[in-house]
Amino acid sequence: MERNQIFIKYGTDYKEMTKELLEESRLADLIGDKKLRIGIKPNMVSASDPSNGATTHREILAGIAEYLQEKDFHDLTMIEGSWVGERTMDVFYACGYDEICNTYKIKFHDTQKDKGYTEDCCGMELNICAGVKDIDFLINVPVLKGHCQTKITCALKNMKGLIPNSEKRRFHSLGLHKPIAHLNAGIHQDFIVVDNICGDLDFEDGGNPVEMNRVLVGRDPVLIDAYVCHMMHYETADVPYVEMAGKLGIGCSDITMADIRVCGSDMEKQLPRSRKVIEVADAVEEVESCSACYGYLIPALDMLKQEGLLDRLHEKIHIGQGFRGKTGELGIGSCTRNFCHHLEGCPPVEDQVYQFLKDYIENHQK
Incomplete structure (x- = not known):
């Protein structure tokens, strides 16, 4: 899979769709070394079942785990921390991720329990959870959804779950957009699997899910977020951290450079406009x-x-x-x-x- 490509698949067998997309993108070849420590980073914002439109679907995580294990990758860790005011482990059980970890023998790392370390992220010092250092290849699994402050949240903003709660609060005092962009210079995500099954187009915490039954994969988080802006009827300029990340060299924010491929379907659904x-x-x-x-x-x-x-x-x-x-x-x-x-x-x-x-x-x- 080339860095400018985004593969999309529709359907309702989410686990198999995910595995097929990973095979299509040749993820195993991208990872290479079987001994690498692989991190899987879902969206665990709050204790809400994925059907509510806020958190990553279990079936997608199962598809990633099965694919990797079938390709002989076994050092897998699910890593995440919920938003301020919520306990990560409450979310872990509410979303049914304990079943995934038990079934596939995946370790779980709660970043809310981590100490942080300071990283120079392209000229901006940010505090990052120590668990990130134990990951060699990071698979980001965000939910495509709206956000009441930044309009959209997907690949780039999902990295916010890998910083301490105190740093999450500080991000808001810094205006959110700039630190989100710079954070992605300090945490490198190697592959992205986007859950667009039923994300809420307005609220990060869900409540108004919009069924799309779609999974996307790609390698460039900036390009994916630029495409999400397009799908949600925004210009990339409407979500400043996307263009900021592009200027920092994290990826490409020019949607015209994307090679979009719909696998197994020639009809792409359009997201409704919601404000x-x-x-x-x-x-x-x-x-x-x-x-x-x-x-x-x-x-x-x-x-x-x-x-x-x-x-x-x-x-x-x-x-x-x-x-x-x-x-x-x-x-x-x-x-x-x-x-x-x-x-x-x-x-x-x-x-x-x-x-x-x-x-x-x-x-x-x-």
């Missing part, structure tokens, strides 16, 4: 908020909008680390504890946010 985040974001004043905190707020606002309550909210909702020590009227999360009306939690979850805001609207808004 739920934009429809409710005007109600929010956000400064350096963590993904989990903001990610729980936006679906709660969408629920209020569907009930006709959001139009009755006349106060801006403040959220993020930038409001620590400051005062105001209405805030979400522990960072806004000095506000007149605020919801504690780091982060407070979706149902808590929804009920808090509903009570505020009904009791404090005319």
